[in-house]
Amino acid sequence: MNESVRMPKEKHWSEVSKNPISDAARALVTGVLRKKDAGSIHDLTAFWEKALTNRTLLDIGVVEHSMEFTTRPGWRHGIFAKLASRAVGVDILVEEVSELNKLGYDVRVCDATSDADLNERFDVIYIGDVIEHVNDPVGLIRFAGRHARPDGEIIVSTPSPFWWRNIQEMISRNTYIGNVDHVRWVTPVNALEIAHRAGVSLKRYYTVETEGNNLMRKFAMRVIKRLIGRTELFTWAYVYVFGPGAEN
Secondary structure: OOOOOOOOOOOOOHHOOOOOOOOHHHHHHHHHHOOOOHEEEOHHHHHHHHHHHOOOOEEEEEOOOOOOHHOOOOOOOHHHHHOOOOEEEEEEOOHHHHHHHHHOOOOOEEEOOOOOOOOOOOOEEEEEOOOOOOOOOOHHHHHHHEEEEEEEEEEEEEEOOHHHHHHHHHHOOOOOOOOOOOOOOOOOOOOHHHHHOOOEEEEEEEEOOOOOOOOOHHHHHHHHHHHHOHHHEEEEEEEEEEEEEOOO
């Protein structure tokens, strides 16, 4: 997963225009994102296995809201702790962190948008469905970059606003109401700008897609894809892979 080839420094949109909605700025960003589009993930478990197995891991936001989530078979940190050679978690929920440590996990109380330093460096920093909740996404990615080894990776997953179910929800309610604790969406163009401001680089990104279990729905989705090509209507989440340090 590590990048072995040094890429030339990418232009930031501000180098071609002072206007962020100008044709020049938008064309530049379109070209950059096209190069970073790494395709679709259809099996997140397989992706985790490839990304985390036998690597040291810092997992940010391990509790996933409450201890109720930590008892479920799909609890991410429970899966990650079995894959990684060493797994450390951080969260701001004091009581839940204490309970997880009693269960044998290595979890620290820490605000991952702060200037704190755990004085450890990791192969992978995983930020699963956290960035849409925090007040300071740039601070979050800076924290991650501070804790990544020079050849490490920062992996961020976050929901997509363009998923057809979200559009359906918006139409039915006249406005979208999903997780009411979210404060933002982070689409690829947003991830690119956050990376620039945080002093890291967006290496690549994936769309996470599912066709569901309904045969008619699968058929309809395949027909739509064939008619209009690659579309984010079937993307329910993004996975961004950042590298510590800006592009050379």
